Amino acid sequence: MGSSDSAGVSGEDVRRAFSHSERSPTPLTTVEVADRLDCSPGPARQGLEELVDRGELRVKRIDDSTRIWWPDEMANADPDRRSEQEEFAAFVSAVRDYAIFMLDPDGTVASWNEGAERIKGYSEDAIVGNHFSTFYTDEDMADDVPQTNLETAAAEGRAEDEGWRVRSDGTRFWANVVITAIRDDGGQLRGFTKVTRDMTERREYEQQLRRERDLTERILETVPITIGVVTEDNALVRANRRMLEHFAIEDSAIETYSLESWELYDAAGEPIPADEQPWARARERGEPVYDAQRQVEVPGIGRRWLSLNAAPLDDDQAEDGRIVVAIDDITDQKERERLLRREYNQTEKLLRTAPIAIAVQNAEGETILTNQRAQESLGLSDQEFIGESDDVGEWEIYDSDGERLPTNEMPAARVLETGNPVFNEELVVDPPDDELLQFRVNATPLHGPDGGVERVVTAAEDITELKRRERQLEQRKSELETELSDILGRISDAFYALDDEWRFTHLNEQAAETLQQSRDDVLGRKVWTTFPDDAEGIYREQFQQAMETQEPVNFEVYAEDLDTWLEYNVYPSESGLSIYFHDITERKEYQRKLEKSNERLEQFAYAASHDLQEPLRMVSSYLQLLESRYSDELDDDGEEFIEFAVDGAERMRKMIDGLLAYSRVDTQGEPFEPVDLDTVVDAVCEDLQMKIEETDAEITAESLPRVRGDESQIQQVFQNLVSNALEYSGDEPPQVEITAERARSKWIVSVEDNGIGIDPDDQDRVFEVFERLHSRDKYDGTGIGLALCQRIIERHEGTIWIDSEPGEGTTFSFALPAVDA
Incomplete structure (x- = not known):
């Protein structure tokens, strides 16, 4: 009979269990009988109770959870039947798993049984007559535990305690102790019975279970997924902290929370019936369900993607269909998958529709994908590309030098072999029945998890038309070079051209002769190498200025090595410089x-x-x-x-003074320095104040700039021009306006009046020395004022000019260098 056969333990089976005892009769516990019958305690207990009812066995409870059983033949040992006390004494003596002995009212050991000797290690002779506190630890003695237990038993009839006890050899064991008071019919205390059971192994087992339980609890609380236990009606009975927090379940609400409140949907959004939900399937099949990915509408949370795992709880005591559920929130993962799918679809669409030919080869060199442009460029279908058709003819491929390429030297094959990309390689493709095609090819490896080349992506740009145009341009360039050489040969000036890296690209014979170098030696060289070291800085400064400003530059330089003065005119463009120069030594x-x-x-x-x-x-x-x-x-x-x-004589004196001033412009001038034109105009107006009042003139000047020059000479220019405006005003009161406008590195200053004006035919004459347009009777003057103005402006590297019509007033304009130029 095994433990799986829990029914059918007969009285005969129980009798046989007692007959195995070495010395009969031996009291046995329920567990000991079950062990001998190889069954569970329940059926053994039923068989024992059956024999008790028949009067064949006797039973006695020795603590709250334990009863002992023995055959009734003990009562038949004496024909006169011993008293119940003697019978119990015989029973006690035969029990080996419990220490059962009597105590006097003061706690002295009065009797001893075999179980007590086995558990505590004392023989009956050695312990009877000693106080029972002998079995207690020093700590319990200090706390007066033995006396307290006796007093409790005397007062309440019974005292139970668990703790460490001491054997005769000094070792300790964990004991369960029950002390029961014995009183006579008159209620007088006669002593105590003391039942002690060695619980050391059970305590260690319980502690191990407790440690394992604590470890399990820690694991449940630290695993990165939610775990819970649900009953047959899917009510939550247990959950780890992660589950409570993730699904916003209050601790106090666990008992009322149910997975029935969850609505499950498949990937398409269709509802999933209750009997197909993971916990229902696990309960029905009696086996786990793993990684059921579902959309779940969770109360208070919303719809989430969850990976659901459910397994039946393997517990003999669990009779309510409990299921362990482990849940992983994969919403973010699903979103990443969605984005990756979208990116993949976009990438594939981009690849398919890209304006350049693209093909993908696998690690074996087989073409597995081509885009539309690749198929159009070579006139092949996708099936023909990937080798599913034999009707493609013979194709030949050549490198840029015209050498035929074997298969193992193709760009993709080299990438597979070396793992290194190939860039900008030009290939010529010779189709079976078509014209040659030219491509610029790039091939790039895609590495797998192990670092090996898993795929090769080849991108090819069709440059057939580009190459055709290049050939046309080369031909046209050659023709232009010939024409340019003819033109340059006819130019009287020396000429050469530089590219944007300062290298000679063209050179005519005059330039080669002047530089005293041959055209072949100079072409392709940098221009700086053709100049002496002491002169290079001049050329570099002027050439770089032209390139940076994209403005023409003119300069003169004395070439000591040639003993020649050269004038250069430099014309810039984005691609370089065109330079003309000629000998100006005679000039x-x-x-x-x-x-x-x-x-x-x-x-x-x-x-x-x-x-x-x-x-x-x-x-x-x-x-x-x-x-x-x-x-x-x-x-x-x-x-x-x-x-x-x-x-x-007075007019002669004024003319002599004017002539002196004119001759001293260059020789007696002051060094140039910043000049504030507002200050200059204020000084002129102050000097001419009397004449301004006499003529009722109105002089206005906007805010004027600062220029570089000789302040006294510039003041002379303004004084002469304003005086003329007052002198030649006609019948109306003079109105004079002074303005300035920036023009690159100079300021253009204008003095405008409303006077009688100047005929265009006479405008050049007014700047000549002693030249007058009117008689002295009508207008006073020496005829040298404007000539002096022109001489001063020319000293300042500027020009002066007139804009006027008779009767329309006159505007004199002149250029002065800006301070920040």
Whole structure:
């Protein structure tokens, strides 16, 4: 009979269990009988109770959970039947698993049984007569535990305790102790019975179970998924903290929470019936259900993607169909999968529709995918590309040098072999029945998890038309080169061209002759290598300025190695410079001689003007003296003649002063420095204040800039121009407006009036020395003022010009260098 056969334990079976005892009769516990019958305690207990009812067995409860059974033949040992006390004494003596003994009212051991000797290690002779506190630890003795237990049993009839007890050899064991008071019919305390059971193994087993339970609890609380237990009606009876927090379940609401409140949907969003839900299937089949990915509408949370795992709870005591559920929230994972699918679809669509030919090969070199452009470029279908059709003819592929490429030297094959990408390789494809095609190919490896090449992506740009145009352009370039060479040969100036890296690209014979180098030696070299070290800086500065500003540059340079003055005109473009230069040595020599002559003329003019001052003062003085002494003797004609002579001398003095100022513009000028034109105009207006008031003139000036120049000379220019505007104003009160406008590195200053104007035919004449457009009777002046203005502006490397019509007023404009130029 095995434990699986829980029914049918007969009285005969129970009798046989007692007959196995070495010495009969031996009391046995229910568990001991079940072990001997190889069945569970329940059927053994039923068989024992059956024999008790028949009077064949006797039974006694020795603690709350344990009863002992023995055959009734013990009562038949004496024909006179022993008293119940003697019978119990015999029973006690035979029990081996319990220490059962009597205590006197003061706690002295009065009897001893075999179980007590086995458990505690004392023989009957050694322990009877000693106080039962002998079995207690020092700690319990200090706490007076033995006496307390006796007093409790005496007062309440019974005391139960668990704790460490001491054997005769000093070792400890964990004991369950029940002390029961014994009283006579009159209620007098006669002593105590003490039943002790060795619970050491059970305690260790319970502690192990407790440790395992604690470990299980810690695991449940630390695993990164939600875990719970549900009953047959899917009510939640247990959950780890992660489950409570993830699904917002209050601790107090666990008993009322049910998975019935969850609505489950499949991937398409269709509801899942209750009997097909993972916990229902696990309960029905009696086996786990793993990774059932469902959309779940969770109360208070909303719809989430969950991976549901359900398994029946393997517990003999679980009779309510409990299921363990483990839940992993995969909503984020599903969203990533959705985005990846979308990206994959977009990438595949991009690949399929990309404007360049793309093919994908696997690790065996087989083409597994081509896009539409690749199929169109080569006139092959997708099936023909991936080798599912034999009707593709013979294709030949060549490198850019025209060498035929074997299969193992194709870009994709080399990538598979080396794992390194191939970039910008030009190939020529010769179809069976079509014209040659040219492609620029890039091949890139895609590595698998093990680091090996898993795929090769080949992208090919059809450059057939591009190459055709390149050939046409090369041909046209060659023709243009020939034409350009002819043109350059006819240019009288020396000419060369530089690219954006300063290399010679063109050079005519005149330039080669001037540079004293052959065309073949110079072409392709950087321009700086053709100049002497001491002259390179001049060229570099001017050439770089032209490239940076994209403005033409003109400069002159003395080439010492050639003993020649050269004038350069540099014209920039985005691709480089065009440079024209020619020998100006003769012109520079002429300029030198002219400057020398001008210098002598200026010296002569200064000397002559200075020397004329003295006789002119003498003439004026004697005329004034003649007038003062002999005025009474002169008639009207004489006085008029003297007046004409004095006026002529005064005009001569002014002309000499003007000529002196004109000759001193270059020789007596001050160094250039920043000049505030507002300050200059204010000074001019102050000097001309009397004339401004006499003519009722209105002079307006906007905010004027600062320029570089000689302040006194610039003031002279403004004074001459404003004076002329006041002088030649006509019948209306003069109105003068002074403005300025920026033009790159210079300021253009304008002085505009409302006067009588100047005929365009006379506008060049007004800048000549002593040139007058009106008689002295009508307008006073020496005819040198505007010539002086032009000389001053030219010293400032500027120009002066006129915009005027008769009767429409006049605008004088001139250029001065800006301070920040």
